Every structure is written in C-alpha cells, then in structure tokens.
Amino acid sequence: MKKILFLCLFLSFCNTHDIKNKNDLSSILLWLIKDQFNHELFKYNEDPLMRTTNSTWQFTPASTSNSTSKTKVILIHGWDYTERSSDLPSSFDKKIAQITSTWSNALDYYNRDISGSRTSFDFYTFTYRTSDSISKNGTRLAEKLNSVFTQNDKVIVIASSMGGLVTRYAMYDPKNTGDVIDFVVTLGTPHYGSPFASSAYQVSSSTLAEIISFLTNTDGGRGLSHTNNGNGQTTIPNAVNSDLDSLNANTSRDSRFYPYVGDLSSDCNAAKTSAIFVTGCSVLKTGSPAFPATDGIVPVNSAKMADKVSVSQITTKTGFDHLMLTFKVPNNASLSESFFTEVITKIKTF
Structure with missing residues (x-):
C-alpha cells in the first residue's frame, strides 16, 4: 500500500511538471494496484442458519482483531486456467467466486459442524491471481499470514493442486519471518509438476x-x-x-x-x-x-x-x-462428506 501511495504522489508531481512518460507511469501504477489487490486472506464466518449457499458477508478480511484462540485452517484453491495476469484487478465478488468454486462443499460442511470442524477450528481462505508466478504468490501468502498470525497460533493449511506449491514457496520465502505454518495437507498438488x-x-x-x-x-x-x-x-x-x-x-x-x-x-x-x-x-x-x-x-x-x-x-x-480431492463427488454426497470427515479427523491429530 505504501508503494501505491508513493507512486500516486509521484504521478501527481509528474503531471505538474508535464513529464512525457505519464502513460508509462500510469501503467506502473496499474501494475502495483494489481500486485496489491489480486490476493486476499479471508476469515470465514459461519452462517447461523446453516444454509448450503455461501454468502459474500461470510468472508471478511483476516486481521489480528478477528483472530481467536482456535486452531486456524487455511483453505487455498488451485489453478484457474481462465485467468491472465493482464486481467483487471480481481473484484471482491470475483475473489469469493474463485474461493467457492473450489471449497463450496468444504464450507458447507464447516457450517454444519461436520466432524466437529466448526467447534474445533476457525476456517480461513486465501485467494490469489493464479496466472502470476507461483513463487510470487508464495511471497504474497507469506506476507499475509505473517501479518495476521504469530508462532503462538496453530496454523494448518489445506491446499488444492497449485495451492500446495504456493504454500511450499511461502514456507521457504525470505519474507516468511514468522514461520507460522505448522502443518500442510495437499490435495492433488503437482509437487514435481x-x-x-x-x-x-x-x-x-x-x-x-x-x-x-x-x-x-x-x-x-x-x-x-x-x-x-x-x-x-x-x-x-x-x-x-x-x-x-x-x-x-x-x-x-x-x-x-x-x-x-x-x-x-x-x-x-x-x-x-x-x-x-x-x-x-x-x-x-x-x-x-x-x-x-x-x-x-x-x-x-x-x-x-x-x-x-x-x-x-x-x-x-x-x-x-483431481477435483474429487476437493470434497466434490457428484451424485455421491456421502462419499464427499466422508472424505471431508477423514481429513478433519487427521488434522485434529496434528
């Protein structure tokens, strides 16, 4: 955010002094905006009515102020082949759609406290521009987690596909000074491509x-x-x-x-x-x-x-x-729920 504020001031200065490369500077500003606003860590708020359709109000940006003493579970989605880095910055609705396209069943099970998931954990979700380099998204994840959690928090990541690689890059990133991730469950992650x-x-x-x-x-x-x-x-x-x-x-x-x-x-x-x-x-x-x-x-x-x-x-x-590993099994809700229970049971032992 400081980078953007600085560049805004600089662009204002350039406009005053009639710099000829204002278009280039505007492009840089747009790039910085994309870099800052295409990813987000959300805390997921359960629906007291336990409806199966997730609402946007259930996703609030994670911060130290809405953190509790419960173990944190971070859901991280995988690759979206429709994305391009040249796309406009992701809107709030686009971010939520990207999250729920992967985790709708998992969030429904959490709402219903399947296997005591809601009783035992606070669920979070991380979304990112998947067309950007995986290492860059790893840096973004590391920065987000370290800004919200400390080593006193117990943090477990459940990551689908590319999300597992983003997590691994985050854990080894120089900016991962807090090293807050305790355990990682990867679901179909191509660790070797x-x-x-x-x-x-x-x-x-x-x-x-x-x-x-x-x-x-x-x-x-x-x-x-x-x-x-x-x-x-x-x-x-x-x-x-x-x-x-x-x-x-x-x-x-x-x-x-x-x-x-x-x-x-x-x-x-x-x-x-x-x-x-x-x-x-x-x-x-x-x-x-x-x-x-x-x-x-x-x-x-x-x-x-x-x-x-x-x-x-x-x-x-x-x-x-590949997608069944994200708790989605068409026409077989019991198998999907059973797999969710299996994973929740495992992470309770961590």
Missing part, C-alpha cells in the same frame, strides 16, 4: 496438445510443468522446471506435509467430476512416455512428493480424480 503443463510432452492428439499449450501459457501455468528430476520421476525428453527443482531441493520443512493422492490407475472411468479427467487419465496412460497412475492430471509420484515425505504421511485415494 504435471506432463500436461509441459511443452515438451507430446501426446497422440495434437489438438489436445495445442489446447493445453494455450491454457498453460502463463507464468503460473508454466510453473506447473513436469520436472525430470526427483526419485521415481518419469523422464520426458527436454522437460525442464528449474523453479520446482530449486523448491524441491529444500527439505527442512518436509515433515510438515501430508499429501493426499488421487489414483485412477485401475480405471480411468472411475473419475466422477468431469469427463476431462477420464480423457486426461487415458491420454497419460497411452502417451509417450506413459504415466499409468494419475488423478487425470497429476501423476501419483508428483502428488505424493516422490520420496520427500515418509510413507506414513501419504494417503492414496483410489478411484479419486
């Missing part, structure tokens, strides 16, 4: 390859690309993700991570949330090279953090596709 985000991966359908290339053509999308480095990683010729390699070289906080892994290896048709994951699973199984065990997007070896965590920290969900 995904073939579909890698330009080096050639699939049998050139049309599908072109679509994937378009969708991942952002800093955030490219940050999800496959790396050949890591125990158990399948080699894709010329595939490189040096950012992930640098991140994975860090080990000091690995013990805090508990990956959940979707596995469709026995039947691609087990995917329930979208035909995309049935197709993705089939393409990866028959591609060159082949990835026989995935959740339809993320290979099992990538989602389980290869050998970075102990086997006891990993939970494999057979028959779960």
